[in-house]
Amino acid sequence: MKRGFQIVSKYKNENINLPYRATKQAAGYDIESACDFKLPSIWKLGFLKVLWAIKHEKSVSDKNVQKAKDILKPYLVPTGIKVHMQPNEVLIIANRSSGPLKRGMILPNGIGVIDSDYYNNNNNEGEIFVQLMNFGITDREIKKGERIGQGIFMPFLTVDNEENNGKTRTGGFGSSGK
């Protein structure tokens, strides 16, 4: 089997749909959310207060700074799926063009990079998460099964005479260090 999506074990009875291409020649496999969740708008008073204080050179309490940081934190949407592919391939997670346009949703990491060695890692079995933020002015209720991004398979190149340390991936989101 060259490449494909599978359901992560803990979601096996959760009616998860594997990513799929919406049209015959679509490049992206649409990825659904594995749960209902609320994606809060970033334009919350706590955040605006801190911006106002900075602009007017007022002091801001640590508590309010923390509140603002929490508001600006990307939401990690679980998908319940994992992907296997060839060692020279990567799955790029991209926003849907309707994401920002219709729902104010952006991927704060620009694109997501899913490495082939993320598959079945010991930490989370290789579950793909989609980072999202809501730049719209209203909170958004996202339903389980809503398409929140798309995955595109790509081959990638490596440099000559590379000294690869051959380390095993132990997870994602900073697992390899700072």
Ligand SMILES: O=c1ccn([C@H]2C[C@H](O)[C@@H](COP(=O)(O)OP(=O)(O)OP(=O)(O)O)O2)c(=O)[nH]1
């Ligand atoms: O949107 C994303 C981006 C990444 N990942 C997972 C798969 C990927 O293989 C792993 C590591 O991603 P990346 O290398 O981009 O992040 P990092 O911050 O460098 O983490 P690490 O130190 O684990 O490599 O996290 C996701 O599930 N969704």
Ligand SMILES: [Mg+2]
């Ligand atoms: Mg990395």
